[in-house]
Amino acid sequence: MLQIQENISLKNFNTFGIDVSARYYVEICHEDELVELFLDPQWLDTKRLVLGGGSNMLFKDDFNGLVIRINIRGIERRLQNNDVFVEAGAGEVWNDLVNYCVDRGYGGIENLSLIPGSVGASPVQNIGAYGVELKDVFKSCRAFEIASGQFKTFIKTDCSFAYRESVFKGALKEQYIIVSVKLHLSLLPNLNLKYGAIEQELQSRNISEPTLKDVSKVVSHIRVSKLPDPSTIGNAGSFFKNPIISRAQFEEVHSKFPEVVNYPAGDDFKLAAGWLIEQCGWKGKIVGNTGTWQNQALVLVNHGGATGEEVYSLSSQIIDSVYSKFGVLLEREVNIVA
Ligand code: EPU
Secondary structure, eight states: OOOOEEEEEOGGGSTTOOOOEEEEEEEEOSTHHHHHHHHSGGGTSSOEEEESSOOSEEEOSOEEEEEEEEOOOOEEEEEETTEEEEEEETTSBHHHHHHHHHHHTOBSOGGGTTOOSBGGGHHHHTOEETTEEGGGTEEEEEEEETTTTEEEEEEGGGSOOBTTBOTTTTTTTTTEEEEEEEEEEESSOOOOOOSHHHHHHHHHTTOSSOOHHHHHHHHHHHHHHHSOOTTTSEEEEESBOOOEEOHHHHHHHHHHOTTOOEEEETTEEEEOHHHHHHHTTOTTOEETTEEEETTEEEEEEEOSSOOHHHHHHHHHHHHHHHHHHHSOOOOBOSEEEO
């Protein structure tokens, strides 16, 4: 029997550690419970929020609706020659899935070690780090359509994956709830070591032929050295996307700031938002209970007791100052829940 709770604190359910509450709250441990939940038409008409690990959202206020926390567990695998298909429940912790695969020699997601959040959120954001994105290994996902009460399977081409984007954030926003994700991994891993810091760290450890475990350890080490641990300092990883600008705009920025950190992205250019923010003097700055992280200006943090409004207001100030210095508009990567 589903238990709908009322006036539940969400402080431990968002990695920013913002102290807000949900008017209604339900935990889903099995996909059939979604069917059961929406048999009651009340919930079709109520404002809803689907929560996984809460690692990519900022609550600006109490949530006056129904929070649906997905806690569907389980990992299954199927081997076919050197291919491995791993299917995980949306409520699994992403990094537990990474460890499960690395421990068994299933290659493909080792560069995504230690990304906070749940498996179910991974396709929504098309999570990525150190030269790998979820879309590179994504096979399919199963999702519940709220309006029809039916389940549907999405294959990769259905998902419109792009940099930190997917159909689940775009055209189908809030229409589906992901219940499981299937990845296509390999027993013959094609290690992706092109990200400079990985190479350097492997060299400094005298590792010339890295294993999956080595890569996972090195990536974890890099993350820990740069990014604050949400269990001690509230944060949601990169707060903004790295902006992608046209060649013409890039040339303008580059002529004034030749040292601008950039990466070619097809015909366009991606700029390092952390660099832009640091150049505006924000790196490590403390503003009330919030601020930017000392080792990575792209990460906004809660130094304790910050409200969502406070963090949001800092993010607006950062957007304004980057825009006035560089003419580049930063876009928030974190979902803002108002
Ligand atoms: N930089 C600065 N100052 C800073 C931060 C960065 O100058 O304060 C410059 C440096 O030149 C650095 C470059 O920016 O070399 C890139 O920085 P970093 O390697 O830390 O990566 P990022 O572009 O800031 C992205 C992802 C991260 C992911 C890393 C590694 C986005 C929005 N962020 O950050 O993802 O871990 O690359 O691949 O794309 C996340 O999405 O939450 C996240 C942490």
